[in-house]
Amino acid sequence: MYVIGIDVGGTFTDFVVAQEGQPPRYFKTASTPNDPSEGLMTGLNDAASAHGLSLGDFLASADMIIHGSTVATNTLVERKGAKVGLITTDGFRDLLEMREGLKEDRYNLRMTPVEPLVPRYLRAEASERVLADGSVKVALDEDALNAVLDGLKDEGVESLAVCFLFSYLNPAHEDRVGEIIQAKFPGMYTSLSSQVIPQIKEFDRLSTTVINSYVGPVLGRYLESLQERLKSFRQAGDFLIMQSNGGVAPIEDSHRLAVRSILSGPAGGVSGAAAYGRLVGASDIIAFDMGGTSTDISLIEDGEPHLSTEKFEGGWKISVPMIDIHTMGAGGGSIASVGPGGIMKVGPESAGALPGPASYGKGGELPTVTDANLALGYLNPDNFLGGSAKLQKDLAEKAVAEHVAQPLGLSMLEAAEGVSTVVSTSIAEGIRLMSVQRGVDPRRFTMLAFGGAAGLQAGKVARQLQVEKVIIPAAAAVLSAHGMLSTDLKYDYSRSYPAALVGIDLDSVKKIVANMETEGRNKLLGQGVPEADIEISVSADMRYLDQIYDVNVPLPDLHQDPETLLSQWAANFHQRYRELYSYSQSEQEIRLVTLRATVVGRLPKFDPPPLDSGNAKTLKEKARRSIYLGGWTEAPVYEIGDLPPGSLVNGPAILESDFTTVLIEPGDSATIDPYGGIELKVSLEATGEATDRAATATDRPDPVTLAVVEHRLESIALEMTEVMLRTAMSQILNSSRDFSTCILDADCQLVAQGEGIPVHVSALPVAGAAVRDYFGDSMAEGDLFILNDPYFGGSHLPDITIIKPVFHEGKLLFYGVNRAHHSDVGGGTHGGYNPRATEIFQEGIRIPPLKLYDRGVPRDDVLQMLSANVRQPENFLGDLNAQIGSVMIAAKRIAELLDSYGAGPLLAAVEEILAATERQVRQFISEWPDGVYHGESLVDDDGFDNKLIPIRAKVTIAGDSMTIDLSESSPQVTGFINSAYANTRSLAHAAIMYIAPADLAKNEGSMRPVEIIAPKGLIVNANPPAPVCMSTNHCAEEIVEAIFKALSHAVPKAVNAGFSRRLRYAITGVDPRTGKRFIWHFFLARGGGGASYGYDGWPGVGEVNVAGGIRSPSIEVTEERFPFFIRRHEMRPNSGGKGAWRGGLGGICDLVYEGEGPALLNTAGDGIVVPPFGLFDGEDGLPHDYRIISNGTERVLLSKETEVVVNPGDHIYCLSSGGGGYGNPADRSQAAVDWDRKNGYVE
Template sequence: MRFATDTGGTFTDLVVEDDDGSITLHKAPTVPSDPVAGVVDALGRAADARGLTLAAMLARGTHFIHGTTHAINAIITGRTARTALIVTRGHRDILLFREGGRAEPFNHTIAYPEPFVPRALTFEADERMLADGTEMQALDEAALIATLDSIKAAGVEAIAVTLLWATLYPAHERRVGELIERHLPGVPYSLSHRVNPTLREFRRASSTAIDASLKPLMTRYLGGLSERLAAAGFAGAVMVLTSAGGMVEASEVAASPISVINSGPSMAPVAGHHYAAREGGWRTAIVADTGGTTYDISLVSDGRIPMTRDLWIGEPYLGHLAGYPSVDVKSVGAGGGSIAWVDPAGLLHVGPDSAGSTPGPACYGRGGTRATVTDASVALGYLDPDYFLGGAMTLDAAGARAVIAGDVGDRIGLDPDAAAWAVLDLATENMVQAIEDSTLTQGIDPAEAVLIGGGGAAGLNSVFIARRLGCRRLLIPETGAAMSAAGAMLSDVMREFSTSIHATTAAFDGARVDAAITSVREQAAAFGVRTGLLAEVELIAEARYFGQAWEIDVPIATPTLAEPADVAAFRRAFDATHEQLFTIRDEASAVELVGLRARVRCKARSGAPFRLAEANADANADAGTLRTRRAYFAGTGWVDTPVLRWDAIPADQEIAGPALIESPFTTVVVDPAARFRRSADGALLIEP
């Protein structure tokens, strides 16, 4: 038995996989002050559903897979450790200068962003390595020891070390680490050549500083999670999801916490990739995960999940750049808990602020007083107040209509029905704009893609989103209500090992490049051995045309780059990838290799069908009979709408809208203009 959880801003999702490969879904409210409490609550609900005690169920478990926003939330809220940064003398302002780029180039009223580590906690080391490996200045250890005394006096809780050219020649950084251990025992530290061996100085310094600042927090959090699970009866392996779309053991995350900044959102594309291949084999899938707080968008194209190193925490150019490999996910403040509000000019807005799980939307009856998307959906008749979360929670329909009327309708002159529709319609438009920003800028026509809707709130307006995008097909998987947790269960044990290296096709040093390839391959192979699983290693080159500022990722298909034929094959692959991305190729220019990565994947799950168990079927006593509920649709008004139980819909039978399709954890709204069917694998396939 395996468990996979995703802690969101409103709900904690849990997927349980039994030994026969069948799965069940469970949800519990997230506890912001103690996220582990929400996890334990979800596990308790799963145990109750099986007629077991929590200890008895956990005793059967072999793996607990955890996705968390604890790290990124700590950065956003400023709860990271007090961190010092040690740099080469003369480069104290590396985090202040940053990289070029402005969100609004001509708006000079925007304040210059503060560095992640303040200048007062940035210290200089007397040392200097040159690009060719020459030691221009030896490390002054006596001066460094005095600096460490100053760091101790400043009450620092973690230390980041970023020295020039340490990616290629790390001897000085290693010695600084040894001196930290000797003179500041117990203080966690991060060395840049281990965290992010990239040639870009700001990114390397930024990622190292972020990594160090998270070590005390994440060590406590993951240690507490493991201890509480053990106390509850779990004796298996605790795994944590990484930003790169895989998972590793919790002990490895504590040593490199920057790897889990985008932990939860990175899993929805993994699930989307699985369902796109299983349900239709679409070339391009738009994966949209609607939670209570955010709307997360990613693309799966040609069977590949896109990665990025431009992961910003906060607004691009104004926030902090992680500079660490991550699944490319764009998030906007639009979800079921997004708050609707009217500005002084009388314009309606939805989000980005969210009611979260505490107090939550007004319809939760927990003290929420602001109108949200969920309240609008209740007011429109889309959600059954007596069957929210499978009946585990009763919604206050009158309270929902009251806040919609008071917060929205009375302020913009609309009746409650029109006001509720306006809230949902504007939320839909925000989501459409976010998808178009992610697709059209990459030359992707949304009309040629399948939209995959995930998250508990996805069914409320995914049909409307797909129609506005021009998508001919909308896919909502049977596990869509817990998309990220499902992706966690489908994910592999995975890690990347990287190194910086410079070579050019004009004068290729095959021996030196092959030595670098051997190094990252050996690290990847050793990781695979530690997991005890069958490992596959993919080698990726970071390359660019000579003189370009930015590099692209190109898979290396040959075992080595030692022979001229191997280099020629790499060159052809680079030209083809560059042309696919930017529509041009420059065969007259040399290609520069600036970095190598070995990505190792270890299959953690058997090939058993990923299907919901009968135990997770809708338990509504009236599900076998046709019911109706009045629902409001723009242009039609209130309509007596059939209410269908998801798992009772016959497979491959086309049905015309309108319909409200319910499962214990989500409701899918199909308006009169749409048609749908349920596939043999349990997914809803909707033609908007």
């Protein structure tokens, strides 16, 4: 009897056939994307023939078929899913399209907004509302619901998705809607969010539920058709579908919860890696799957793959439990190129299967990783894919020479070797970043490499990570299919139950856990799984109060006495937190978020038997081949299948089979394991080629070193971002992401930045210079500095900057820098914004450059002084710790980089990277018409004088340089909209970055061709002690606007119309549920983005100075944590300016205050008087409108007010601006006009 694993990939469909006591057999056939079942049946027929059987006899002998496919993934990515109707709570139908206010590429303002999976005209609302405690505020109106359903049916929807607020706590309304749908429309595919993922955070639940209804009907039709075909050939055994969580499920469950199979194929590979690891005694594994288009990376710890509950696919968030797989655009088909600045790039663009690499001879002309490896002699051109294809080496060499070598002044071989090195670095840095996210050290792991392209890069990647052992299974080329045979039936259950651990209702916890266990156990028993083969594990997602990222920890024995149970539970959380982030915060409140149960039904396994050892001492060479490793060398080539277990091969050598080629570099060695796989022992010393590059790097390092160093530095900056996101305490940081990270060199030049806020980044070099100038040569290793003073390089007082000098051999070479907006820094009003301030002293505690750590020792006196001057010292210190952790990881990684390259070569590489960016900027400036161009933008007022305040930019383009002269701007003003120079510099830089090509490196080189003139005493370079707290928004946005308007005369297609300005308030009061005072910053109802040539503006991305970089908070988390009732949060029709391309829509938020006694509110925004501007006859967007409604009386709020009293029951009603339009509205296509009207964007 057979067990068959099938993985349908984009290019090939892989098969593994296993029998008890027999080695598995592997097969490959071409995939058939139009109908994947065609290729699948062809492969099954080939496998049957290989076993000497007819297809009918073969399938009749199959006890089990396990199938993984890309059907669900492709349906989502290619946008070929069902026509879905969506029903939400009244007032919240637009949450799907608002996407939490995020835009993936902060600096690219000219890109198409993500198209929602359900257009607005198919999004309907139900009259109902459940509160944060699960109680019902508004009962479900069934009559209105029936009318809504009839309307959606008339529109021809094929499936329905239902997502109501707080349905994870009380699913009664969703359940009733499901009953009504099935009664009205029997058989209609319907997804209820409380059944798909009953977890807190409405956008996560909404997006996942919509995806389920989008892909479910398509996947269902495919599986039904396939099952019928299999049964027609007498297949009668179990037919199971691979799930994203690493388990399998029957067809019925896979159809009902189709979203759980989105990562079906890759999950099989990770499961196979874990299973093979168990065979060979490796339990901590980096799974590295490198195919033709991409590389998938996963971590396996103690034999179990890491799981995640958050992934974006096709632009949409999936929040079901899944194997944590990080995908990178680095595969065998990744295209190598030279950027405009002269630095080598590899990927993420891919040549695909057609035309494919140049060496395929199918019309592809661009060089790829495969072409480079072929040119280096690593691949056998006559035995590619088992001889089914031949590669043309001359075409590979030609492509590498023309597109990489010649532009960089390298030989063809140097360029090819560089391509191989750069792609390996990219993969290594991806693994390193993922390791930081998961709190593990990759050096203690074994790498397990599989996929067709992994064997040639595995040693290089492992060496960069200092990983000593690499395993390449015998089934490496088909490991996803093979891994399916090592899986079990697996069901994940979750129930959110937000509560403080202290005082938690343990009876409720036990009841929830027992219900999940019972549901899972009964499901498996119903599928015939014996009780003895059922295993259940329970865990909890937890976090410290106010953090947004959860940490999953195993639940202790729930049958202990309560005191012991809670003590152990807290200890488990603190320990896991320390493992992830190197410290814990024992004084902070711990909160339970979600309870989880995983129920597993063990299936029979067919592990391969050990092979006969044979004569491992006699190695039979297949051939000898010249390979290039910094120079040509003759290397033996061995057929993997001819090497018995125990065979030892020393590098340099090539091991190959029909579908796998493995490079053994000098100093490395390979041993054949008992199952025919390869254990590669990696020498951790740099190879000769790498050492030579570092040793010979002089004033101008070679292009390969430049590309590698650039990758490494950018990766370090991203690691800083990840540490910050996962450890910050305040909502404004961990959810809204109002912080930035970067690396500076010793001259305080910006070298690399993480995913930060554009308004921050170019001010950080000024802050670094302030520390350097203030402390000079007294700085020592272990020192750490803090500042927030705008007149010492800060932005405004809430933005606190932590600076960590990095020394090497006693010399200061770099700085790690983190700037983060703290929720409160003292001063006259909560939240840091004081519209009544006339001096900076009234805005909060002012911190000039101070030493926070002295030679590695924290200065408790400074910390105590700071915490004594803020309203929420616990959060303040928690956020400060997160910043410190962020710069500490930067210092560690930079030190590793210095150890690898030495100071001289690394500094030379950094300077050349900056120079390359400078060349790129000079090139595109030189293409702009010379001239003097003027632009003006206006601020509503400064909060004191009711008059418009001008920001004027005179931009002079002369050859390849530019001057931005702000001298004609307003003198500094009384109120808090003045800007210090560092802030103005950052905004001018951001304006250029927005206009520049999207792939431009964001570093100091981009500012070198640009001179900024901002005389002291003006609003753009105020003299102390002028107040500046609002300057990161206003006059920040107006600086960008003035530059855009000026450059619109020179490069009209490169600029955007006006973005929404800041709509902001902060509120402080007392939460009656806890008796504690709170401070909450409003980040809902984000305004719309400005349109540009060819693109409508994005909805809800906020101001141009953050450009989609700030996340809107969850409605459910907000109501659970703060005394608010949010009546509606949706897009604002008609708010975007009309044009050939329409401005993005703003938002509407109706929030009711439910605190204990009056609260105080302050506003600190703009854009009530001055709307977002249109360009080239495009219309302006609507201005902001925010007001308080108290007992039926409306009070319109000014944009800059303080100590506004808000009473319980008052509505705070906000309508934010839409973006400006671009081009004459008469030139808008009729199809776009009709679509706008159909969806109610324009009424």
